[in-house]
Amino acid sequence: MKNSRLFRVILSRVAAATVVGVFSLGSGAAAQETLYADSFSGTGPLNGVLVESGGLQNGSVAWGASSAFNADGTINGADEGGAYLPFQPLVNSVYTLSMNVTNTTDRWIALGFTRDAIGAPGASDLNDRMSNETEGIAWMLYRNNGAANAVESFAGLRTLGGLALDTTGLDFNANNELEIQIDTTGDGSSFTADWRINGASLRNEVVNIPVTDINFVGLSFDNATTGVPTFDNFLLTGPLTLFGDVDGDGDVDGVDFGFIRDNLFLAGALRTQGDLTGDGTVDFADYRQWKDAAGPALASQFTFSVPEPASVLLMVLVGLGSVGGSRRRA
Structure with missing residues (x-):
């Protein structure tokens, strides 16, 4: 904990300098990119397996999954x-989440946007x-239950x-694509969702929940099937959230830096609290x-690097001395 306090002191001393260096996404903010993709x-x-690819995969983003899900795309029906x-x-962005599903059982598979982790x-x-x-x-x-409520939104x-969706003409013995598109245009207090099957829009409605309540994407399964x-x-596609943002x-600016500084070592954290790597x-x-995302100009204002935990105290002390020396020379 002492190391944590020392590190916060250094981050606080350089915080004022960081706000002047900004790396901006600019006019490409609405560009559609592949954010997550997995085959x-x-x-x-599946639990702990790195997601295959996508702009949000920085090398450490892994699936958090219950034991029902396997990395080969199969589900343990008893779980x-x-x-x-x-x-x-x-x-003010548009995101599309989709997945192919083969489910000949009468148990539910779900796809969608969620608020909490498992x-x-x-x-x-x-x-x-x-x-x-x-x-x-x-979501x-x-x-496949042969009834009118075989697909619900x-x-x-x-x-x-x-609300049950119209599944007229849908072959439940085939592989079908489930898709949800959300449009967050507005002040963030709500968003619009569009539910689709095999590319056909079946429902479009405003969801009166703040955009900031969405913290995860994924799927779930209801148990008790022999299939x-x-x-x-x-x-998942949409505008790419910048590394470091x-x-x-x-x-990427000093405001982002401030969240990391203020929440350093916070467990159970969200991205908006500084957890950029998604490890909680x-x-x-x-x-x-x-x-790294701030770029050379902003990073050059730091006179120390962040090492492995075993060497943190030494490097922090060096950093404090460097910062103190700079202030004395000023």
């Missing part, structure tokens, strides 16, 4: 739970579904705003990402 070609449990990736949308990654958890603890916000359910937390549902081609305003903790790795 599930692995083996073993249930969720599988999620960290994601926080920008205001409670026990890697374990069986009966509450880690979008209808329960993870609190789905804009949809899919199953939801426009509120958990099961609020539920083996499969999922594939998970894809904590508050999602399209630039604000730490030196997040600071490194901010520092």
Whole structure:
């Protein structure tokens, strides 16, 4: 904890300097990029497996999943739970989330945007579904039960705003694409969602929940089936959130730096609190990402580097001496 206080002192001393150096996204803020893409070609449990590719994959973003989900895109039918990736949308942007599903069982597979992470990654958890603890916000359910409610959409937390979708002509024995597009144009107090199957729009509605409540994307499954549902081609597209951009305003600046400084070593943190790497903790790795993203001009104002934890105290003391020396020379 002493090291933490020393590190905060240094960050506080350079904070004023950082606000003058800004790396801006500029006019390309609305450009559509692949943010997450996964074809599930692995083996073993999905939990802890790095997402395959995408602009938000910085080399450390991994699936948080219950034991129901496998890295080859199959589901253990006797289990249930969720599988999620960290994601926080920008205001005045459009994002599209899609996934291919084959599900001939009468159990629900869900896809969508959620507020909370799963409670026990890697374990069986009966509450880690979008209808329960993870609190789905804009999401949809899919199953093969031969009834009119085989595909349902939801426009509120958990099961609020539920509405069955028209599945006329849909072949449930085939591989079908589920898709949800959200448009966050406005002041951030709400957004518009569009639910689609195989590219056809079936529902479009305003969701009266703040954009900042969305923290994850992913899927969930309701248990008790002897079948083996499969999922594939998970894809999230939209404007790329900059590495180092904590508050999602399209630039990397001293404000972002301040969140990392103020929440250093905070566990259970979100991106908007400084967790840029998506590991749930604000730490030196997040600071490194901010520092790298800030660019040479801004980074050059730092007179020390952030090393591995074992060497933190020595380098912090060197940094304090350097900062103090600079002030004396001034």
